[in-house]
Amino acid sequence: MLDGFLKGCETMLVLSGILVMVIGLMLRFNALLVVVAAGFVTGLAGGLSINDIVGAIGEAFVKNRYMSLFILILPVIGLMERHGLRERAEILISKINAATAGRIFMIYLFVRQVTVAFGINMSGMVAMVRPLIAPMSEAAVAQGRPVSQRTLDKVRGIAASADNSGNFFGQNLFLAAGGLLLIKGVMEQLGYSVELTDMVLYGLPTAICAYIVNFIRFIIFDKTIQASVARDEADMKAGKLVPNEFNILVTPEELKKEAE
Template identity: 40%
Template sequence: MFDLNYMPLIGILVVVVGFALKFNPLLVVTAAGLATGIAVDMDFIALIETFGEKFMNSRQLASFLLILPVIAILERYGLQQRAKTWIANIKGATTTRILSMYFVVRECSAALGLLSLAGQAQTVRPLLAPMVLGAATNTHGDLPKPIKDLISAHAAACDNIAVFFGEDIFIAFGAVLLMDAFLKENGIAGIEPLHIGLWAIPTAIAALIVHLFRLARFEAKIRNLIAEHKSQQTKNAEGALS
């Protein structure tokens, strides 16, 4: 029997607790990495060097900042308004249907390695969020700000969740290659990137089913929140008259 050391798994606990408490994701992931390194008695200087090395190897991820000026110019000339108006003119377009369709497309494209095909800056803010807000306005009328914020948050969550679970299927994705290199460096042979990608498929399918189920209930939640808001407004008006 092998004596298993579960201390390196403390990083998972840090991630779960940090996300549950809604701390800054970057700080949570950094703390999890530090906790794992310390748990395996890794030299602190070597640990910091590892952080720096991985950051330098992934510095091209910051290239998405180049698209922000382009998105700003498009928004300045009414991209959001046009998207909202276009969706509002389509009969049968609902918040749930648009978000569900986007989730499926986004997860499938991420599985094929097309991570830059969409994203928070280039798609969610200028296009997806205005489209779902336009559909909700077309269905329910004018929306109070808290409900608008809730719908926009769901639009952002669709992109994050779809990419998170879809990208691990793509065997050339950086995280998959990092896991493969880590396993080989620690003497764990027989596991290839293809195996990691294949085992990511059931998780991605489960995430798809769970999130589509949540979105199916979202339309009813919007109706209930609007009804509560109108009821509260009526009570406030009656109280002011009395």
């Protein structure tokens, strides 16, 4: 009985790293330092030496080093935006008379599904939607006219949904997708033999139907967003909305606050 109690105490000591993380994050210390400190506390409580702990951290970093590529994308995209990436995207679309937000979303959704199906990660929201797809679709909707923040938010929401839909329905067409591997593992544990190629074939009709549904949705969006733009123009003529320095329609009260 005493041995069981002591074993339970040892287990609780190992879990003390979680307590360190909770307290550190509550006190708003540097998240990286908190995680490293929690790792050392857990390792020491589990009987590991300093060398073993450092070795385990290094081994985990090497195995998951590809995850740092996502972090490296952020400053690159930020630097490109600072040097006019969004503006160049808007200028490009403004020169194409046939461009509409819906058509941009149709093309992007197709590209997103195909690339994900081949296992190519475009980092969707970070690398494509925010710096490219959203500004291009906003320019296609505005066409040089001032529009309200409400209208811009609608465009950005549909742009995000196009990325989510393409990623969600496209990833199950990739043989090495985590979702398919998980399904295969669970089914085999239950005694059912399934092949990845069969699951991909079953996922193909769903991906096609998802594209068709979104295709129709984007056509409808092109019509409804023009009604929103017309409403913005009517409010501007009535004096309810005025353009600010970013050519976004705001109320006179909001413009006054921005000036202050």
